[in-house]
Amino acid sequence: MSISRLNASWLAGHNENTLALANVNLNFALIKIQPPSEYSGLGMILSSSRRRAAEDGELHQTARKLSVLFRPLLPKTPALLKVYGKRVSEISKTLDSNRHTGFRLSAMFSDWVGIDATSIWAAATSGPAAITVHLVACMIARVFTTSEATSLWYELVERRKEQLVKAEAEGMADDSDMLAARCDISRTQLAEWDASARAWLQSADEAMAEKQTRLMRAIEELRLPIENDPALLDSVMKACTAALESMEKLIGGTAQRVQSPAVLLGLSCWHIYPDLLVLGTGKIEPTKQQDPLVSDGGLLTIGMQLEGGTDESIFWSLPLSFLRRYGDPVVAQGYIGPGHSRISLQELIFITMGCLFGHWGSAAANNDFAASWVTLIYHLFRESKSSLPARSYSANDDGSLVHSPVHSQSWLSVLNQAATTFIDAQGEEKREYQRLISLGRRKRSFLGESKFQTDPSRVTVTSLKYKLRNSVDRTHTHQKLLDFEDESYEPMFGFLGVNKILYCLDTPEERIEFLRKVATHKGLDPKRHLIQYDKQARKQGRPSFDRSLALEFASVAPVLVTNTRKRGQDGGEKLSSIVSNIRWRSKDSVQLGEKSSGHEERFFTAPEELFSSMSSILIGNHTAAIVWLPEHTILDNAVLVPNTDELQMSRSHTEVSPEDMKVLLQGCHLNRSSLQRSFQESGFRETHDVPRRGITRALLCVGNILRVYKLLPGATISTKILQRPIPEVFHPKRHGSFVTSTLSRKYALALVAYCESGYCILDPPMLDKVFALSTGNSIFVYGALLSDPAERVEGYELRRLHGNIGRPGIALMISPTHPRVRASNDENWRVINHDAFDSTAVDSFESTSLHIWFTNYVLPLAVQSSGNRDSEAYLLESVISIHDNGKWVADVDMCDALANSAVAIETCHGKCLAEALPAGPYHDTEELTAIDCWEELLDPPMGDIIVRAQNNWVARLALLSVAHQLSFNVLVLPKDFCYRCFNRTIFAKYILPEMSSALGRHCAAIM
Structure with missing residues (x-):
C-alpha cells in the first residue's frame, strides 16, 4: 500500500488499524483519538502542562508506537479497560483535591505539581491497545528498577521488531507489520514512559x-516465582496475557483460580480489587x-505457594541483554x-525497633518485654543526674540540648x-505493630551486623581472677580487647552488665548500694561474700596504686556483729x-567502731591475707565488686578466719x-555524663585509626532520616533500604550519639535519594549545588526556595511537592553557572x-512570578552499579526564571x-508610635532610594536602595536573587519590621561598610 493510499484511507476515516498505519508512516504525527468516556474526567483533572505533555509530546508518540508493536500479542480486554478508566478518574479526583493549595506553595514548580497520569492520558488518546500497553508498563515498573525497566522495554521492542523483520523475510507479514518493524523508539522515550507509570x-x-494494604497483607505469606520461557519477549507477553485475561473474567463476575503468579502481580498494579481466598493459611x-x-462472583482463589515467611511474595527473574554496555546478560530479579x-x-520507627530487638537476641524475644527495656533506658537518662560538660553540647532556640538523649529529635526519644x-x-x-517489628527482626542487618553473637538470655557479667596487690585494671583491659565493631551490639545497650551500671554511678556508696541489691536479689550468703571497693577510684575508672590503703570491704547484707565497745558496771567488756x-x-587505717561519713556502718580490721590472697571477683570490677571467698568465711563476730571447706562457685552467681536487671535498675539515678560517654564509646571510639560502625551510629543515621522526613508529609520510604546496612556515607563522622547537631542540604538530599529508591547511594559532597530532587511522584525542594527569605530555614529542611518533572530516575536539579539578567x-x-524612600510599606511587585525550565545538560552520577547503559541519578541543569506580567526578567x-x-x-x-515620628521621606547623609518596579532595579541609581514588596514572599525571593546578581550587598528585612524607625545604622550593623566601599558595592534592602 502506497503512502498516498494510506493517507487517503486515514482521511476517509477507516478503522483503527489503518489509522495506526497512517501514524507510523507519518512518523506518528500527533493526531488525537477521542478517549473513552471513562477517561474523559482524567483529562479535565490533569494540569495544562501535563495534558500538553501527553497530547503534544513524545510520550504520545511512544504510546502509539508501542500499541502498534504489541497489539497482536496482547488480548483484548474491553471490560478491564472500561473499569480501569473509572478507577483512574476516581483516584485522580481524590489526589486532585489539594492541588490548588500546592500551587500556592510551590512557586516555580507550580507547572509540575499534581498527579502524573500523562502516560494514561497519552494511551487513552491513542486507542485501546495503548491502554493495555500502559497496564503492562505498570507491571514492569512495580517490580524492576528504573534502569532495569528501561532495558527491559528496549529489549522487548528490539525482539518484537526482529520478529516482524523475520516474518517479512518469510513473506508472512502484512503492511502493518512491515511499518511497525520500522518504528524507532529511543531509550530516552522508553525511560520517560516507564517514569510516568512508576x-x-x-x-x-x-x-x-x-x-x-489489605491485598498485600493477604498475599505476603506466599513465595511464588513468575514462570519464564526461554525467550524474554515470550516470557513477558505470557505473564501479562495471563494477568489481563484473569482480570477481565474477574471483573465480569467469573471466579478464578490463580494459575500464574503474574495474575497477583497485575492485581497489585491496577488498583482493581476482587475478593481473595488464600488456601493453606x-x-x-x-x-x-x-x-x-x-x-458479584469475582473471587480469586490462591492455592499455590512455596515456603512462606519471606519478604518476597511474588518474584520475577529475567535476563536483560541491554542493561550493561559490556558483558553477558544480567539476570534482574524483581519482587x-x-x-x-x-x-x-x-x-x-517500629521496623527499626524490631531491628534493635533482633540484635538483642533471645533477651528481647518477647516484644513487650523488649519494649519495656527501651522505655527503662530512656527513663534512666531522663531521671539521671545532669552533669554534662558544656563544651560537648549546644542549645536549641528552646534551650534544650541537641545532643541529649531525651531531646524530642533524638533516636532514643523516638524509640x-x-x-x-x-x-x-x-x-x-x-498486631500491625507486631508485623512491623517482626519485619525489623528479619532485617536486623539494617543496623549493621556484629561479628559474633552471644546468647543474651542470661548475660554473663565480668568474671575473672586477678591479684589484688599491685594489680592492673584487668577488667578495663578485657573490655578494650573486645571486638571494636561488636561492643555496641550488646543486649539492652550493655545495661545488663553490672560493670556499666557501676561505671555510671558517681560514688562508692552508690555502687555499694547497687551491689547489695544485686546480692539480695541473687540470695548470696552474706557469710561467704564481700563487696570490695576502691574508695579512691577516680571517675575515669583507674585503680589506685596503694591497694591496701585504697581497698575497703563491705558486707553484702546485714550480719550478726559482736560489739565490745561498751563496758559493764564491773568494768568488764559488755558484749x-x-x-x-x-x-x-x-x-x-581503721579504728574500732569508726563510722565513715555518708553511712552508719562500723569499720573493722580486715586481715592482711585478704589483701594479698587471690580472690575471685564474682560480679563487678576493680571499682566495686562482689567477691566470693573460697578460703575464708565471715563469722558472727565479723572476724575473717580460714575456711577449709571446698566450695565450688555456682555459675548462676556470675549471671544477671x-x-x-530490670528490677535492679528501678529507682537508680545514674550520671548522665557517664551514660553519654558509654554510648559514645560504644559507637564512636576509634581503634588503630579504624572508625567504629556500631549500632549507636546506625541509630543516629535513622534519627537523621526521621528529622528529614518529618518535614515531608505524605512521603514514603522504600523498604529496599532494609536489605543492607546503612551505607557508610550517611554515617556522621562526629557529633553526639543521639542527635546530629547539624545536617546539610546536600546530606539531606542524598539521604532522600537513597530512601526513595532504596539503592541509589550518592556521596553528599557531589550534591553541593543541588537545590531540588525529582523522583517518582515527588519533588523535594530546599525549603528556603519555597519560603520568605527572612524565615530561618535549616539546611536539611526540604519540602515535598506531589508531582514530578517528567524525567526518569532521580533528577537532581542544579542552577546554571552564569545565569542571565x-x-x-x-x-x-x-x-x-x-x-526617595518615604517610610511606607507597599507591594509593588504583585505581577512577579517564578518558573523553572530545563536545559539539555545532563551529568550522570555514579550510583551503586557500574557499566549500566542508563543512569539512575543525574545532575540536571535547571533554570529558575523570573517573569513580570509574563515577560522574562532574569x-x-x-x-x-x-x-x-x-x-x-x-x-x-509595631511598638513604635507612628504619630510620634516625623512624616515624609527618609533623610540621612545620603538619600535611600525606593525601588518599585523591575526596570528601576535593572537600571539602579547610585547609592543604597530599598525594594518594596511587602508580604509578597515570591517577589522578595526573586528580588533578593536579582539584587545579588547585580552585585548589591543584600539585606532582607523581616515582615514585621518597623519602617517608621528604619535608619541607616541598620546597614552598618549587618553589612560591613568598609568592605562594601572597597568593592564598590551598594546595599539593597528587601522589604
Missing part, C-alpha cells in the same frame, strides 16, 4: 491505601474487598512483598515513644550482738538475667522614577543568593 503507581497506592473466610467495579514495598515514617505506643496498643493495631551492715579496712533598556526611562541562582545575603532580625514589632 509515578502513577505511587500516587494510586497512596489513594487506595486501605484496599492495597488456615483461613476459611475470603478477604473481602467490596470493590464496586468487580461484579513484590513486605521487603519490596513502601512504608511511612511511623512504620520505619521510647514507639515502645510506649506498642505497649499500650491493643487488637488489630497491636552486745546486733545485725547490721559493716565495713572492713586495713589495720593501718534481663528480668533481674535582562539588560536595562533606555526606552524604559518613562517608568523609572527612583523616588534567570537566578537562588541558593547562592540566599547564602550571601543578610537578614535583619531586630525590629520594634
Whole structure:
C-alpha cells in the first residue's frame, strides 16, 4: 500500500488499524483519538502542562508506537479497560483535591505539581491497545528498577521488531507489520514512559491505601516465582496475557483460580480489587474487598505457594541483554512483598525497633518485654543526674540540648515513644505493630551486623581472677580487647552488665548500694561474700596504686556483729550482738567502731591475707565488686578466719538475667555524663585509626532520616533500604550519639535519594549545588526556595511537592553557572522614577512570578552499579526564571543568593508610635532610594536602595536573587519590621561598610 493510499484511507476515516498505519508512516504525527468516556474526567483533572505533555509530546508518540508493536500479542480486554478508566478518574479526583493549595506553595514548580497520569492520558488518546500497553508498563515498573525497566522495554521492542523483520523475510507479514518493524523508539522515550507509570503507581497506592494494604497483607505469606520461557519477549507477553485475561473474567463476575503468579502481580498494579481466598493459611473466610467495579462472583482463589515467611511474595527473574554496555546478560530479579514495598515514617520507627530487638537476641524475644527495656533506658537518662560538660553540647532556640538523649529529635526519644505506643496498643493495631517489628527482626542487618553473637538470655557479667596487690585494671583491659565493631551490639545497650551500671554511678556508696541489691536479689550468703571497693577510684575508672590503703570491704547484707565497745558496771567488756551492715579496712587505717561519713556502718580490721590472697571477683570490677571467698568465711563476730571447706562457685552467681536487671535498675539515678560517654564509646571510639560502625551510629543515621522526613508529609520510604546496612556515607563522622547537631542540604538530599529508591547511594559532597530532587511522584525542594527569605530555614529542611518533572530516575536539579539578567533598556526611562524612600510599606511587585525550565545538560552520577547503559541519578541543569506580567526578567541562582545575603532580625514589632515620628521621606547623609518596579532595579541609581514588596514572599525571593546578581550587598528585612524607625545604622550593623566601599558595592534592602 502506497503512502498516498494510506493517507487517503486515514482521511476517509477507516478503522483503527489503518489509522495506526497512517501514524507510523507519518512518523506518528500527533493526531488525537477521542478517549473513552471513562477517561474523559482524567483529562479535565490533569494540569495544562501535563495534558500538553501527553497530547503534544513524545510520550504520545511512544504510546502509539508501542500499541502498534504489541497489539497482536496482547488480548483484548474491553471490560478491564472500561473499569480501569473509572478507577483512574476516581483516584485522580481524590489526589486532585489539594492541588490548588500546592500551587500556592510551590512557586516555580507550580507547572509540575499534581498527579502524573500523562502516560494514561497519552494511551487513552491513542486507542485501546495503548491502554493495555500502559497496564503492562505498570507491571514492569512495580517490580524492576528504573534502569532495569528501561532495558527491559528496549529489549522487548528490539525482539518484537526482529520478529516482524523475520516474518517479512518469510513473506508472512502484512503492511502493518512491515511499518511497525520500522518504528524507532529511543531509550530516552522508553525511560520517560516507564517514569510516568512508576509515578502513577505511587500516587494510586497512596489513594487506595486501605484496599492495597489489605491485598498485600493477604498475599505476603506466599513465595511464588513468575514462570519464564526461554525467550524474554515470550516470557513477558505470557505473564501479562495471563494477568489481563484473569482480570477481565474477574471483573465480569467469573471466579478464578490463580494459575500464574503474574495474575497477583497485575492485581497489585491496577488498583482493581476482587475478593481473595488464600488456601493453606488456615483461613476459611475470603478477604473481602467490596470493590464496586468487580461484579458479584469475582473471587480469586490462591492455592499455590512455596515456603512462606519471606519478604518476597511474588518474584520475577529475567535476563536483560541491554542493561550493561559490556558483558553477558544480567539476570534482574524483581519482587513484590513486605521487603519490596513502601512504608511511612511511623512504620520505619517500629521496623527499626524490631531491628534493635533482633540484635538483642533471645533477651528481647518477647516484644513487650523488649519494649519495656527501651522505655527503662530512656527513663534512666531522663531521671539521671545532669552533669554534662558544656563544651560537648549546644542549645536549641528552646534551650534544650541537641545532643541529649531525651531531646524530642533524638533516636532514643523516638524509640521510647514507639515502645510506649506498642505497649499500650491493643487488637488489630497491636498486631500491625507486631508485623512491623517482626519485619525489623528479619532485617536486623539494617543496623549493621556484629561479628559474633552471644546468647543474651542470661548475660554473663565480668568474671575473672586477678591479684589484688599491685594489680592492673584487668577488667578495663578485657573490655578494650573486645571486638571494636561488636561492643555496641550488646543486649539492652550493655545495661545488663553490672560493670556499666557501676561505671555510671558517681560514688562508692552508690555502687555499694547497687551491689547489695544485686546480692539480695541473687540470695548470696552474706557469710561467704564481700563487696570490695576502691574508695579512691577516680571517675575515669583507674585503680589506685596503694591497694591496701585504697581497698575497703563491705558486707553484702546485714550480719550478726559482736560489739565490745561498751563496758559493764564491773568494768568488764559488755558484749552486745546486733545485725547490721559493716565495713572492713586495713589495720593501718581503721579504728574500732569508726563510722565513715555518708553511712552508719562500723569499720573493722580486715586481715592482711585478704589483701594479698587471690580472690575471685564474682560480679563487678576493680571499682566495686562482689567477691566470693573460697578460703575464708565471715563469722558472727565479723572476724575473717580460714575456711577449709571446698566450695565450688555456682555459675548462676556470675549471671544477671534481663528480668533481674530490670528490677535492679528501678529507682537508680545514674550520671548522665557517664551514660553519654558509654554510648559514645560504644559507637564512636576509634581503634588503630579504624572508625567504629556500631549500632549507636546506625541509630543516629535513622534519627537523621526521621528529622528529614518529618518535614515531608505524605512521603514514603522504600523498604529496599532494609536489605543492607546503612551505607557508610550517611554515617556522621562526629557529633553526639543521639542527635546530629547539624545536617546539610546536600546530606539531606542524598539521604532522600537513597530512601526513595532504596539503592541509589550518592556521596553528599557531589550534591553541593543541588537545590531540588525529582523522583517518582515527588519533588523535594530546599525549603528556603519555597519560603520568605527572612524565615530561618535549616539546611536539611526540604519540602515535598506531589508531582514530578517528567524525567526518569532521580533528577537532581542544579542552577546554571552564569545565569542571565535582562539588560536595562533606555526606552524604559518613562517608568523609572527612583523616588526617595518615604517610610511606607507597599507591594509593588504583585505581577512577579517564578518558573523553572530545563536545559539539555545532563551529568550522570555514579550510583551503586557500574557499566549500566542508563543512569539512575543525574545532575540536571535547571533554570529558575523570573517573569513580570509574563515577560522574562532574569534567570537566578537562588541558593547562592540566599547564602550571601543578610537578614535583619531586630525590629520594634509595631511598638513604635507612628504619630510620634516625623512624616515624609527618609533623610540621612545620603538619600535611600525606593525601588518599585523591575526596570528601576535593572537600571539602579547610585547609592543604597530599598525594594518594596511587602508580604509578597515570591517577589522578595526573586528580588533578593536579582539584587545579588547585580552585585548589591543584600539585606532582607523581616515582615514585621518597623519602617517608621528604619535608619541607616541598620546597614552598618549587618553589612560591613568598609568592605562594601572597597568593592564598590551598594546595599539593597528587601522589604
